[in-house]
Structures are given as C-alpha cells and as structure tokens.
Amino acid sequence: MQSTVEYDSNGSIKVSKPNRGQTILKWLIIGSAIFTVVGFFLMDYTGLDLTQAIPMTIDNLGQMFLSPSLNNTTWSNALWQVAVTLSLGFLATILGAIISLFLAFGTAVNLSKPWLSNTIKAFITVIRAVPTVLWVLIFAIAAGLGSVAAVIGMIFHSVAYLVKAYSEAFEEVDEGKIEALRASGASYGHILFQVIVPQTKSYLISWTFLRFEINFGVAVAMGAAAGAGGIGYELFMSSSFYYDMQEVGAITLIILVVAIILELIANRLKVSA
C-alpha cells in the first residue's frame, strides 16, 4: 500500500512541506553563514595585533565616556558646530524635499505615464549607487571644499530617498478620489495640490523628518571626510590630530544626544502619521 504520509530521517511524520521560497531562504541562510566564516579568513589583517588593540580600545572607550571633556575647544564653539551640522542637514533635506515632491509626481504610477516613471526611477537608482561622500567630493572639484559641495552632494541622496518614499505614499491614495476630481474637470494641478498632497501630508512630513535624522548623521560624516565643517570636523581633528580621547568622548556624546532627540521626534511623527 502506498503511504501518503511522509517521514523524515528520525522516523517522525513530516507535518509541513516547505514551499519554494522557504527552501531558497534556507539555502541562502546556510550560504551566507558559510560565506561569513570564509570571509573572515579572506580579510586583510596586516598590522593587526588583537592582544594590543582590544585593551587599547577598551581603555579609549573608558576615557571617552567616563571622563569626557572639551580640551581644545569651548562649549559654545561645540554647540555652534552642532548648529552648523544641523543646518547642513536641514538645507540638504528641505531643498531635496522640494525637488523630490515634483519628481515624485512624475514617479507615482497613478499620476504619471509609465515611461516617465521608469526613466526617473532608473535615474534615481544610479544616483543612489554613488556613495554620498563621493558626490560631495565630486562637487568639491567644481565648487571647492565647503558647505556648497556638501549640501549639493547630500541633496542628491536625499532626493533619491525621498522620491521613492513620496511616490509610494502618492500611490496609496484612493484611485476613486482622483477619478472623481478628473470627472469634475479638475486640472492636473488641482488634483496634485487639493487631493494628493493634503491626503498624504502627514506621511510626507514623517518621511522628510526621517531623512533629516539621517542627514544629520551624513553631515557629521561629511564634516569629517569632506571638509564640510561642523561637529564632524571637530571630531576628526580631535581623533586624528590631537589624539585626545576625552574630547572625542565629549563630542561623541554631544552627537549621540542630538541624534537620539531627532530619533525620538521622528518616531513620534511616524506613529502619528
């Protein structure tokens, strides 16, 4: 008699059969686990002495967080530099948001033609593939190192991120509402600014603020790596030039506090959206 019950290697009855997706996922997880283990052996460890590096890191972290102090700069200067970094992030976010809003009208499939939507999407994928720091450095060749290159470079990534978020929010808007307005003879501009934007306003604000939170971190990075100034530059100077761990600690704590405040606001906006 042919059994319809399948047994596994232990002789117990199989109660479920994995589908294609689950089988693939299983092999992917096994594959990445193997890759990770092999990857550790393939990495370049020249000049690494763990017996020295680990105690030194712990010692540095101890100095940073247990006795932070600003030795080469003043509190008022540090706070001013935070304001500079926040302003860089704000400029990139708000200018990016304005550009993104119009690009997103062209990207959302329910408001645009397929060819336009696909063109913008392809364009954005390429923009996103270039790391922000490379954008900033590329613009620095044309505009010189400083806030102009940093803001323009950061705008590129903000646009790539926000267009995707905005257009997905627009696509969620009820098709019936758009149709009703079209039937009543409303113009394209009316549809966009009387229905689409008011309907998705809280999402737009929440996503924009989330990008502002990200851009604060990016602006810190650009200060350290691309001469954009701000608190990131102070961090770079104190760690790479003065080797002053107490100051690195103080600056890191300042950044941490600002970032956590921004994250809390972003979470609040996301919940209410």
Added chain:
Amino acid sequence: MRQTQTINAKDINIIQKKNLMLLLTVVIIVGLIMLASYITEYNHVDGILSIPAAISWMASNLMFSQSTLANLGSVLRLLWETVLISIVATTTASVFAIVFALMGSSLTYLNKPLMYLAKIIASISRNIPVVAWALILVISFGTNSMTGFLALFFGSFGFLVRAFIETIDEGSRDSVEALNATGATYWHTIFKAVLPGSMPQMFSWILFMIETNIRSATLVGLLTGTGIGYLFDLYYKQLNYEMVTLITLAIVLAVLIIEAISNIIRREIL
C-alpha cells in the same frame, strides 16, 4: 437667504485661514533656509552653478587613458575587499541583532529590565555615526580590514535591531498568541513561530543593510585608509581625476549589481 450668506462667509473664512496657514508655513521654511544658509555660509547661486560644472567635469574624464586602465586590477581587488567587509559585517551583526531583537520586542521579551537594556544598547550603537566608530577604532586597530569591519558592524547592529523588532512586532502577534494558547514553551514559540515567520522580512532587511554598507564602507575606507575608499582618497589628493572617475564607476557598478541580486532574492523569498 440669510442662512446661505452666513455659510458662504464661513466658507471664505476657512479658505482664508488655509491660505494664511500655508503662507505662514512657507515664510517659516524660507526663514529657516535663510538662517541655515547664514550659519553654514551656503551660497545658493554657487550651489546651482556647481551642478553643470560637475557634470561637464565628469563627462571630460570619461575617456580613460591606457595608464588608468592598467590600474583596473588593483581597483577591482580593493573593491572586492570592500564588498567582502560589508557583507561579513552585516551578516555577523544580524546574528547579534536577532538575539537583541528577541530580547527587545514587546512580544518575545524575557523580562522588562533586559528589554530596556537591549533597546538602549541598540540605540547607542545606532546613533553614534559610523564615522565616529571608524575614527575611534582606527586609533587602536590601525589601518586594516578589522577597523572597517567593526565600524560597519556597530552601525548595522543598531539599525538591524530596530528593523527586526518592528518585523517581529508586525508579523508575529497572532501566531505567538495562538501558540501561547496551546501551551507551547517560550523556545517553541520563538523557533516554530516567530523566527520562521519573520525570517523572509529579516533577510530582506539584511540585504538592504548590505547595500547601505557598501556605500558606507567607502566612507569608512576613506577615513581609515582601507579598501576602495582609501584608493579614491589617494588619487583624489593626487588630482588624478581619471582614476577618480574609474573608481566611482566601479563602485556604482558594484552597488547596482548587488541591488539587482537582492531584488531577485527578494522576489523569491517574500
């Protein structure tokens, strides 16, 4: 008659109010932009002018000379190193992140103090920017792959914990409740319901993190003198712009290929 008039007047009032609010918002935003421009000494005209300048610069460096192409081998070797660090850092971070997410999720927490501890550790790790990690670690670990690996590890870990907690909270509520009702133990619930249920979404987050990390790895490399970021910095400072363009193109291609692969994987598992 009188009634219609009052309604009309009210309507006008609403529209006026709406326009006033809109005007106020615009004024505030413009004010903030001007304030921010003043603080950062940002010049909007220069900003707009730099875009065509940068595009024409890119176009003029697209024709690679023979000497530039000869360096392709070393570019690809360092690119591979960068990709390797990004993937290994993400997968390692995800293992730790799953444990912390299980401790931090409101569905699967063991006890309250541990839940808050897990959330606080994740929040600190996520909110210290990757650059700060890189600059701190490079002092003691020196310029090798380990520094980049650890910097990316800490950044990804915090982000993944947050993403995984959301995944568990969204996807597993019903199944956890159902299993609790049948009297299943804690570990049964975790391994038979929570993890299998949220694994596809978690893997999707891991793929997203790998894409992000390849870009961050360039930044970390620039600061710590490792990988493709170091090579970029080297030629950038030598003003060898053909090499700069070649490296940028190599990174773009690598990111696009990884994105394409993750999209295929996502389609299969989600």
